[in-house]
Amino acid sequence: MTATTPTASGSPAAAADGARAARTSRELIRAEESSLAHNYHPLPVVVARAEGTWVWDVEGRRYLDMLAGYSALNFGHRHPALIEAAHRQLDQLTLTSRAFHNDRLAGFAEGVAELTGLSMVLPMNTGAEAVESGIKVARKWAYEVKGVAPDQATIVVAADNFHGRTTTIVGFSSDPVARDGFGPFAPGFRVVPYNDLAALEAAVDETTAAVLIEPIQGEAGVVIPDDGYLRGVRELTRRTGTLFIADEIQSGLGRTGTTLAVEHESVMPDVLLLGKALGGGIVPVSAVVADRAVLGVLGPGEHGSTFGGNPLAAAVGSAVVDLLRTGEFQRRATELGEVLRTGLATLTGKGVVGYRCRGLWAGVDVDPALGTGREVSERLMAEGILVKDTHGSTIRLAPPLTITREELEGALAALEKVLG
Numbered sequence: 001m002t003a004t005t006p007t008a009s010g011s012p013a014a015a016a017d018g019a020r021a022a023r024t025s026r027e028l029i030r031a032e033e034s035s036l037a038h039n040y041h042p043l044p045v046v047v048a049r050a051e052g053t054w055v056w057d058v059e060g061r062r063y064l065d066m067l068a069g070y071s072a073l074n075f076g077h078r079h080p081a082l083i084e085a086a087h088r089q090l091d092q093l094t095l096t097s098r099a100f101h102n103d104r105l106a107g108f109a110e111g112v113a114e115l116t117g118l119s120m121v122l123p124m125n126t127g128a129e130a131v132e133s134g135i136k137v138a139r140k141w142a143y144e145v146k147g148v149a150p151d152q153a154t155i156v157v158a159a160d161n162f163h164g165r166t167t168t169i170v171g172f173s174s175d176p177v178a179r180d181g182f183g184p185f186a187p188g189f190r191v192v193p194y195n196d197l198a199a200l201e202a203a204v205d206e207t208t209a210a211v212l213i214e215p216i217q218g219e220a221g222v223v224i225p226d227d228g229y230l231r232g233v234r235e236l237t238r239r240t241g242t243l244f245i246a247d248e249i250q251s252g253l254g255r256t257g258t259t260l261a262v263e264h265e266s267v268m269p270d271v272l273l274l275g276k277a278l279g280g281g282i283v284p285v286s287a288v289v290a291d292r293a294v295l296g297v298l299g300p301g302e303h304g305s306t307f308g309g310n311p312l313a314a315a316v317g318s319a320v321v322d323l324l325r326t327g328e329f330q331r332r333a334t335e336l337g338e339v340l341r342t343g344l345a346t347l348t349g350k351g352v353v354g355y356r357c358r359g360l361w362a363g364v365d366v367d368p369a370l371g372t373g374r375e376v377s378e379r380l381m382a383e384g385i386l387v388k389d390t391h392g393s394t395i396r397l398a399p400p401l402t403i404t405r406e407e408l409e410g411a412l413a414a415l416e417k418v419l420g
Contacts, residue, residue, distance in 0.1 A: 025058050041374075043381050043388075050077035053403045055386070066380075066387045066411050068400045070218070071250045071361075074277035075323055076402035082280035082319050089315035097306050108314035111321035112287055115259060116272055120295040122288040123309035123317075127249040127275035128164025130286035133303060134212070134245050134273050135168065137288060139188075140297045142209030146241055153209040158194035162219030163212070163247055175219075195225040197232040204236065210243035210271070211236070215261035218250040221394045222356045222363030230265040237270070243294065249275040249286065254401055256359035257334035259324055264358070270294055280320050285313045329401040333359035336408055340397065343412035351419025362397040363390070370419055379418040385411050 023031070025046040048058045053076055055063050068074060075082060089104065096102045109121040122137070124130050135155060142153040157163075159174045170178045171185025179185075190208075192199040194217060204211065215230060217223040237244040246269040251261035253274065258264060260272070271294060275286030288295065307313070323329060337359040344355040344362060354365040366376050373389025380387055380395075387395050399408065 023058070028058065043377060043386065045381055045386065052076045052078075053400050053407055061384070063381070063384050063386045064399075064407055064411055066385055066397050066399045068398050069281055070276060070388075071253075071255050071398055072276040072279065073281040074254055074329065074401050075280060075320070076400035077281060079280060079323070079402070081323060082282055082316055085315045085319035086280075086282050086312065089312050093311045095307065095310045095312070098304060098309060102309075102311045102314070104311040104314035104318065105309045108309070108318045108321075111318050112274070112278075112289060115321050115324060116274075116289050117268060118272065118289045119291045120289070122290075122295055122298070122303070123313070124275075124286045124288065124305050125284045125307050125313070126164075127273070127286050128166050128169060129305065129308075130249065130273045130275050130288055131163045131169055131212075131247060132166055133288045134210075134247075134271055136303060137271065137290070137295060137298065138210035138212075138243050138245060140302070141243060141294055142207075144297050145293070146209065148207050148209065152207050154188050154190055154205075154207045155209055156190045156192060156200060156203045156211045158213050158217070159191050160194055160217055160220040160223070161212075161214060162217070163214075194220075194223065195229050197229065197236065200233065201236055204240050204242055208240065208242045210245045212245040212247065214247045214251065215264075216251045216256065216358060216361070218361075218396070219390060220363075221365070221390050222358070222361055222396060224356050224358055227265070230262055230267050234265075234267040234269070243271055244269040245271040245273065247273045249273055250398075251361070253277040253320070254324055254329040254333055254359075255361050255398065257337055258330055258359075261358070278317050278320055279313065280316045282316050283313050285317045285320075287317075332401050336360055336401075336403065336405060339405055339408055340412070343409065347412070347416055347419065350416065360397075360399055360401055360403070364395050364397060364415075366393040366395065366419065368393045376418060380414055383414040383418060385414045 028046045046058050047055045049056050053065055055065050112121045113119055122133055124133055139153045142148040157172050163169045167182055168186045170182055172189035172191055173179045190203045192203045211233060234244055246262050248260050270290060272289040279285035340362055341357045351367055351370055352364055353367050356363045373393050373395045376395055377387050377389045387397055389395050
């Protein structure tokens with residue numbers, strides 16, 4: 001399939017659009033390098049359009065998307081139900097700010113609450129905003145409910161975490177690239193090794209407001225904790241009167257074969273942080289979800305967001321909840337996750353030295369002698385497969401949950417080829 005270039009009409013705006021569309025990938029990348037901050041190092045592909053699991057660059061080359069926007073595109077590109085919801089809302093109302101009520105927000109909040117089993121929702125926009133909001137809520141709860149002395153609340157986090165890139169969050173990151181050069185940092189955080197219950201227990205004391213962890217560490221390479229770790233975190237936090245905050249921004253909403261990754265250990269945290277897939281790959285939508293005993297500590301004026309809970313976001317988010325209610329995507333992630341796991345097991349010893357897989361989410365460690373994760377990603381791009389590297393020689397696979405078995409097997413065959 002080849003890409004098409006829009007035909008310019010006689011209007012100046014259309015002519016300008018046509019001129020932009022006519023630029024090649026190389027020209028567009030060069031233009032970005034001169035006019036954009038260099039805070040990303042993307043693969044050298046310029047995507048112009050997308051449908052389902054596939055994207056096309058400006059020259060019309062087709063690629064299978066095996067990253068899905070770090071799980072923001074769990075339902076694929078331009079899922080019809082989500083596009084319809086967005087179009088319908090665009091014709092009605094897009095923004096009021098929270099100075100006024102809007103007719104879509106209540107339904108969105110009710111849907112998220114029903115989906116998670118918790119009772120209250122704080123809508124935000126980006127994942128980092130959800131994390132920052134969760135931190136604020138935990139501190140307020142610690143002072144008003146737990147009785148921690150003013151300005152003494154602490155939060156325990158895990159090493160190798162990735163919760164976002166705001167200055168508060170990178171202050172408790174153990175990644176020097178994310179952290180170095182951005183201090184001074186906010187106090188009040190204790191970092192312990194991930195998947196280490198003894199270290200976690202030693203760090204929790206009477207000042208601890210919350211334990212904030214990812215049920216699966218995505219940026220670290222899809223690191224899955226030992227069975228029983230999340231149950232141990234839940235037991236410890238209950239016993240010590242501490243909030244358990246689960247960052248499900250990447251792991252949640254169907255990615256691992258369940259609605260939430262914590263369901264694999266049959267636990268429910270006090271606070272859920274959701275994002276990415278909640279916006280259907282259309283608009284940024286995130287949320288802090290908890291019961292009234294926790295989120296009820298917030299009063300008017302103590303937190304907010306002009307765009308948080310806007311009608312367009314609420315309409316798309318409600319459509320996402322509707323898709324997840326059916327269980328279809330969770331089942332697909334489970335069934336196709338076994339295909340992914342089997343394929344990676346077959347490649348172990350043939351260029352793959354290790355992998356971690358849960359649902360349709362995998363971290364794949366490539367033999368460093370065969371190249372860095374970046375180099376392997378570039379080779380896969382040449383085969384029409386888009387993935388993203390993380391640290392060292394590790395790549396991440398997180399295709400849309402709409403991927404077919406044949407497409408997934410094609411991606412695994414391409415990986416075998418580039419490692420051969």
